[in-house]
Amino acid sequence: MKNRIFIFLGGILLIFFPIICQSLGAYYVLHIAGLIGIYLLLVLGLNLILGFVGLLDLGFIAFYAFGAYIAALFSILGWNFWLVLPLTVGLTIFLRLLLGLPALRLRGDYLAIVTLGFGEITRLVLNNWDSLTNGPKGLPRVGEAIASPKLFFLTFQSDISFYYLILFFVILGIITGYRLDNSRIGRAWVAIREDETAAEVTGINVSKVKLFAFSFSAIFAALAGVLYTHWIRFVSPESFTFWESVFLVLMVVLGGMGSIPGIIFATILVVGVPEILRSILGARFVNYRMLIFGFVLVLMVIFRPQGIIPSKRRELELRPSEQG
């Protein structure tokens, strides 16, 4: 009951937040909120694979890049957003499968190294495949444009409209996370994280379940990419560096692996706070944020390795079954 009230109040705040920002003239805050939303999608996706299944994926950002670039390429051709969206998601899942099939045979650190490498290769390809991606100059090229999504009479162009569009997908993502967590598939994911051999012997087809989770998480990355591209209307390889992947992992670890409230909190913290501090302390602060994050992470690992809001397993009512 208390939870319901909390969600209700939170929902109202989220709905009126842009209006409050606008009336205060804080347009910049609204932009940050949209950015936090994009990161939330990415972190919710990474949480499935890192938090639930326990696979250290250091190249998740590559699929964000795929999402963004594929969406940009189709959108430049003049395709409708609502067509580009499922198409991009589908293609990104396919690319994820192609990586997952060989890479998931590896465990632990080896998987981390392969995904890290894949992330960097992706960025380098985007940077150098001039004829397709326009290299470091990014898309769209001069004279081209990414069309704004339309829904009936609405055109999504302003920060405020994208705030709501992103919010919609973030809420979908959160519901997905919770529903999966308390389901047969989600339990299998966590079981694999806890003990792969025991999970396999208990009747879980570990390699199939892993591959599925790995591919499924790409949906979130693709969505984030599509939304980002259509919102900012520009993509370039520099948005998809290794550091971005590290940030995503940081948010999941900081928040608490597998803990949805935790990672949401951590994302707001890691994306939001530097921006606020930048406006207070000036742009030079940005140069120090890595230092601060590094320090905070070291402290976390020592004093609170389970994260800010540790993931809690659901408790169920335990009455003995009627016919003992």
Place this chain on the structure above:
Amino acid sequence: MLLKVEEVSKHFGGLLALDNLSLTVTQGEIVGLIGPNGAGKTTFFNLLTGIYAPDKGKIFFSDHRIDGLPAHRISVLGISRTFQNIRLFAQMTALENVMVGRHCRTRAEVREALMRTPEFIREEDEIQEKAKELLDFVGLLPQGNELAKNLPYGDQRRLEIARALATEPKLLLLDEPTAGMNPAEAEKLMSLIQKIRLQGITVILIEHQMDVVMNISDRIVVLNYGEKIAEGEPAEIQKNPLVIDAYLGTGTS
């Protein structure tokens, strides 16, 4: 014949862990598997459950050839086990551990889970009910919401049994279930194994406590250096000179 092992061998590098082992187990038996450390008992379990494939030989389980099958397939066919060094899902609750055991007997995929379809809800209730029933069966229902890692040692052993039973096995393999237990706890565990047998589940049991294994087993199989050196009823085994040698060393008289 529930289980038929034909001339199975397995070696790790130069070490011959199992040497031409043949064995049959019939439905409803409790078979005790004993032998000194390193005799190949756990390796035998690992072969039966698909963690390793044998280098040579065949394994049949209720008319299926299972050697070389992946572990999850074997689990679906009806072999389940516990581990010598307890392997629970530490960060999950006791109840969830057992619910995971229902995985291979249930069907809901992601789509059903996301849509919360009526079938999903029904199946989820069923999983919960069955898991509670099993927790109750091993006497852990009150601790159902505890994280597995927080349970005392003896409870963890019983939880592992409950998880194994959740897969609806025909054959249950117990790897030193009383290890680290005091005599009273071991006694309780033995009556639990009897109860499991009464449900028609066949049990193979690796055990070091001789009084325990001699009491409960219908038949004993003795391994030494990967070879079967004796097989028979507990009373015969206790008198078998080969077994006495293996355990106590050869007398010099």
